[in-house]
Amino acid sequence: xxxVVGHKKPDTDSVCSAIVFAxxxxxxxxxxxxxxKIDDEAVPVIQGExxxxxxxxxxxxxxxxxxxxxxxxGKTVALVDHSDKVQSLDNIDKAEIIAIVDHHKxxxxxxxxxxxxxxxxxxxxxxxxxxxxxxxxxxxxxDMAGLLLAAILSDTVVFKSxxxxxxxxxxxxxxxxxxxxxxxxxxxxxxxxKLSDVSGMTAKDIIMRDFKDYxxxxxxxxxxxxxxVDLKMIENxxxxxxxxxxxxxxxxxxxxxxxxxxxxxxxxTELMVITDQPEIVEKxxxxxxxxxxxxxxxxxxxKKQVVPPLEKTFxxx
Numbered sequence: 447x448x449x450v451v452g453h454k455k456p457d458t459d460s461v462c463s464a465i466v467f468a469x470x471x472x473x474x475x476x477x478x479x480x481x482x483k484i485d486d487e488a489v490p491v492i493q494g495e496x497x498x499x500x501x502x503x504x505x506x507x508x509x510x511x512x513x514x515x516x517x518x519x520g521k522t523v524a525l526v527d528h529s530d531k532v533q534s535l536d537n538i539d540k541a542e543i544i545a546i547v548d549h550h551k552x553x554x555x556x557x558x559x560x561x562x563x564x565x566x567x568x569x570x571x572x573x574x575x576x577x578x579x580x581x582x583x584x585x586x587x588x589d590m591a592g593l594l595l596a597a598i599l600s601d602t603v604v605f606k607s608x609x610x611x612x613x614x615x616x617x618x619x620x621x622x623x624x625x626x627x628x629x630x631x632x633x634x635x636x637x638x639x640k641l642s643d644v645s646g647m648t649a650k651d652i653i654m655r656d657f658k659d660y661x662x663x664x665x666x667x668x669x670x671x672x673x674x675v676d677l678k679m680i681e682n683x684x685x686x687x688x689x690x691x692x693x694x695x696x697x698x699x700x701x702x703x704x705x706x707x708x709x710x711x712x713x714x715t716e717l718m719v720i721t722d723q724p725e726i727v728e729k730x731x732x733x734x735x736x737x738x739x740x741x742x743x744x745x746x747x748x749k750k751q752v753v754p755p756l757e758k759t760f761x762x763x
Contacts (some may be wrong), residue, residue, distance in 0.1 A: 448488040448544065449521055451535060452571075453528035454563065456492045457656055458637070459498045462593035462703035462761060463526040463571040464490040465509060467547055467699035470575065471524065473584045476489040482545070482562050483661055485672035486522065491515035491573040493535065497655055499600060499640040507592035508624075527571040529553035532659050547574050549611040550749060570610040572597035592741060596637050603673060606713055637673075642675040649690035653705055659668075660753065662760035668694070669756070671748045673708045684718075688738045691720050702726065704756070706740075708746055715745040717752075721725065723763070730759040 452460025452467040472487035474481070490512040496504070504511055515521075518534070525546045530553030531538055538555065545562040546555070549571050566574050572594040579586050586594070598618045602610040605618075618630055627633045640759030644652050657670035674680060680687075686707070695703045702721035710717070718725055718739045727735040733744055745751045 447522065448484075448486050448524055449515060449518075449540075450490045450524045450526060451515065451518075452526045453486060453530075453533040454493045455657055456494055456496060456500070458497075459526075459571050460527040461492055461496050461500045461512065461596040462492075462503065462597040463547065463575060464492065466511060466572070466575050466590050466593055467524060467526050467545075467585075469590055470582075470584060471545075474582065477582075477584070479582060488524065489513075491529075496644065497641060500638055502640045503593065503596040503600075503637060507589040507594075509593060515724060527553065529555045529565075531555055532661070537681055544672075547571055547578070549574055559670070563592075566613070568611045569597045569607060569614040570601035572601070573614045573617045575609075576621065577613075583629060586621070586624055588625055591621045592627070595621040595625050595627060595630075595633070599630070599634035599637055603708070603710055603746050604631060604719055606710065607750075608744075609750045624699045637689055638673060638721075639675055639751065641673055642679055642710075643681055644674075644683070650694070651687045652683070652687060653690060653694065662755070662757050663763065665760055666699055667704070667756065668698065668700050668703045669710060669748055669753060669762070670704070671706035673710055675710055677707055677709045677712070684738065688718060689718070691718060695720050699721060702756075704752065706745075706748060706752060714741060714743045715752075716740075717742050717745070726756070726759050726763070729762075730755045 450464045468488040468490040475484040492512045493516050517536045519537035522542045524544055529548050533692050543557050548565045550570050564574055572742050597620055598614055602614050622630050641735045653670050660667045691703050705718040707716040716739050719735055733740050
């Protein structure tokens with residue numbers, strides 16, 4: 447069995463890409479793919495419960511939620527939407543990795559043998575998968591097209607993120623036709639609005655819903671993000687969230703924790719920061735921390751606009 451899995455704290459791209467890549471691997475097996483030899487059946491798995499946005503997407507296109515798997519020891523796996531050990535399965539070093547499909551920076555996962563490794567600097571792993579379908583001549587079913595489209599709209603924040611490329615937009619247009627989606631923008635807003643509802647969620651749940659750990663020049667840094675249609679939906683919980691950030695920082699041994707409160711409509715981010723060195727905020731973003739946070743106009747992407755400049759700053763400390 448080949449287990450296709452995305453990163454910890456799965457988002458829509460991570461889950462949908464795992465499902466679609468598993469489908470594609472099985473189609474390649476049937477067709478006798480020339481790119482790689484495939485002997486086993488592929489199944490998608492996830493490392494945690496899907497969020498509200500992802501559940502909405504899966505339900506809309508009639509696709510079941512994959513089973514949860516967190517340990518890779520002794521298993522054959524294909525990774526999507528990540529190549530960092532810290533974001534991957536436990537004991538990933540004891541798994542056999544046969545493929546990686548991603549759109550992030552190259553991480554620290556290594557393999558003893560050559561593998562399929564496809565990584566484009568685009569806004570979404572789903573865009574890379576669309577390329578692989580086209581390149582190998584495999585038709586995309588309506589439900590798989592819907593998952594890929596939703597993932598692209600989610601990761602690019604309906605094409606507003608700095609990570610968005612023409613390749614993402616072209617892929618989305620083609621996928622929308624297959625999936626039967628007439629208004630791409632409205633569908634994207636419908637998808638993103640599912641993550642804006644934080645009622646009933648604890649402060650910790652809000653922070654950890656899309657949270658990733660990084661090693662920045664030997665210092666542990668956590669960067670979370672929550673995308674909202676309007677920041678007013680969360681303004682009365684700022685103090686509660688800030689207090690929880692402090693607990694997570696202390697208990698987790700972090701040097702710095704950053705939480706991006708991203709306003710989709712205003713196209714910017716209120717950046718909450720707790721750090722041992724507050725000066726890193728001004729050094730990284732050119733603006734001083736004002737109390738608990740600082741507004742960064744035009745900043746929508748963790749991957750491109752927050753993590754890289756932070757890594758550069760930490761490298762210079």
